[in-house]
Amino acid sequence: DVKVTQSSRYLVKRTGEKVFLECVQDMDHENMFWYRQDPGLGLRLIYFSYDVKMKEKGDIPEGYSVSREKKERFSLILESASTNQTSMYLCASRGVDRGRFFGPGTRLTVL
């Protein structure tokens, strides 16, 4: 089975802090994604990557950046966290059947 792991399940940060969310997948998938999930808004794509060192903006990239230095690892960076970035963050990788496999999520609270 595909395993996608995220570095933290819960995270509390202060406004202005730099935040790193790490995601690792173990199935050699080329495509990886970062979403945020908010009540009433569903899943929204922040960034995705289709190869090492490649990245593409999703629907809501503002305030975020990403890093893909190794195939198995895709990091989401909040350069200066703000309260409106309080959310559930979900990492996913995509297999050959095009379905996305998700990690357990990181619930980030920015105070």
Added chain:
Amino acid sequence: GQQLNQSPQSMFIQEGEDVSMNCTSSSIFNTWLWYKQDPGEGPVLLIALYKAGELTSNGRLTAQFGITRKDSFLNISASIPSDVGIYFCAGTYNAGNNRKLIWGLGTSLAVNP
């Protein structure tokens, strides 16, 4: 822009009942995907559909890719308490030279034992 409507928004049923939920799109989709999300976890892929008219089962779950390519439904038969969660549909469509994926807002299912 592209819209994906998922209904119902929530359901509260008795254990043993059958459940049906559906998604409709404003234009033609290439793929339909159904996910389930348990509380505090990430979504898990249940069923993937790739062709119009395709009917696929996964245990007590059955999903179909509508013949018009603009809709899909998910049925759960003989519901049990562990079916509780949020069910999401997602679909891919052509956007210029790219293929995009969009998500429904989910159907929250509660099962009364």
